[in-house]
Amino acid sequence: NAGVTQTPKFQVLKTGQSMTLQCAQDMNHEYMSWYRQDPGMGLRLIHYSVGAGITDQGEVPNGYNVSRSTTEDFPLRLLSAAPSQTSVYFCASRSTGSEQYFGPGTRLTVT
Amino acid sequence: QQPVQSPQAVILREGEDAVINCSSSKALYSVHWYRQKHGEAPVFLMILLKGGEQKGHDKISASFNEKKQQSSLYLTASQLSYSGTYFCGTERVRSGNTPLVFGKGTRLSVIA
Numbered sequence: 764n765a766g767v768t769q770t771p772k773f774q775v776l777k778t779g780q781s782m783t784l785q786c787a788q789d790m791n792h793e794y795m796s797w798y799r800q801d802p803g804m805g806l807r808l809i810h811y812s813v814g815a816g817i818t819d820q821g822e823v824p825n826g827y828n829v830s831r832s833t834t835e836d837f838p839l840r841l842l843s844a845a846p847s848q849t850s851v852y853f854c855a856s857r858s859t860g861s862e863q864y865f866g867p868g869t870r871l872t873v874t
Numbered sequence: 875q876q877p878v879q880s881p882q883a884v885i886l887r888e889g890e891d892a893v894i895n896c897s898s899s900k901a902l903y904s905v906h907w908y909r910q911k912h913g914e915a916p917v918f919l920m921i922l923l924k925g926g927e928q929k930g931h932d933k934i935s936a937s938f939n940e941k942k943q944q945s946s947l948y949l950t951a952s953q954l955s956y957s958g959t960y961f962c963g964t965e966r967v968r969s970g971n972t973p974l975v976f977g978k979g980t981r982l983s984v985i986a
Contacts, residue, residue, distance in 0.1 A: 796973050803978065805976050805979045806979075819973075862906065865917075867915055
């Protein structure tokens with residue numbers, strides 16, 4: 764199993780640009796989530812999904828969109844990048860009542 | 875709503891013990907503990923489910939007091955490899971599907 768994969772690993776954007784962070788898992792997990800990590804703020808939940816076709820907002824959803832058309836994929840879209848979105852982004856997946864697996868992360872810089 | 879972790883940071887000498895606490899104002903179904911090394915993704919340590927159980931992994935153990943909605947992570951006889959940031963993640967009692975929400979972390983430094 765590849766586990767949770769994320770692409771790209773690094774990305775630099777200019778303010779106003781849009782992009783999609785890719786996330787995929789091959790463990791047939793129903794739960795998938797996106798977190799951002801900033802110094803001193805821990806892991807903050809952006810959006811999550813409890814199954815294909817079902818998504819919901821987390822703590823910091825503004826400026827981001829998600830969709831879940833398949834069990835495996837959960838892309839995160841930045842609509843119009845802002846410097847405040849400079850962060851490390853982690854995708855994660857799990858099954859009910861079991862451990863959560865994290866992807867390796869995407870380091871995003873918005874200039 | 876993020877759980878609250880304490881302390882924010884702790885420095886230990888090899889062989890010393892530490893306790894990291896995690897508390898929530900909401901009724902919890904499970905508490906997860908993760909450790910993150912600098913520049914890496916968080917790594918799973920253990921999960922505690924509602925029921926007040928205690929778990930252990932080598933010299934790291936944890937407890938979950940569901941009456942107080944609190945969990946504690948115990949690190950005994952610390953080793954240099956224990957250094958990193960520890961996060962608790964909490965899952966609320968279900969009236970639907972709830973995601974895992976993490977605290978701000980506790981930075982642990984073990985020195986020789």
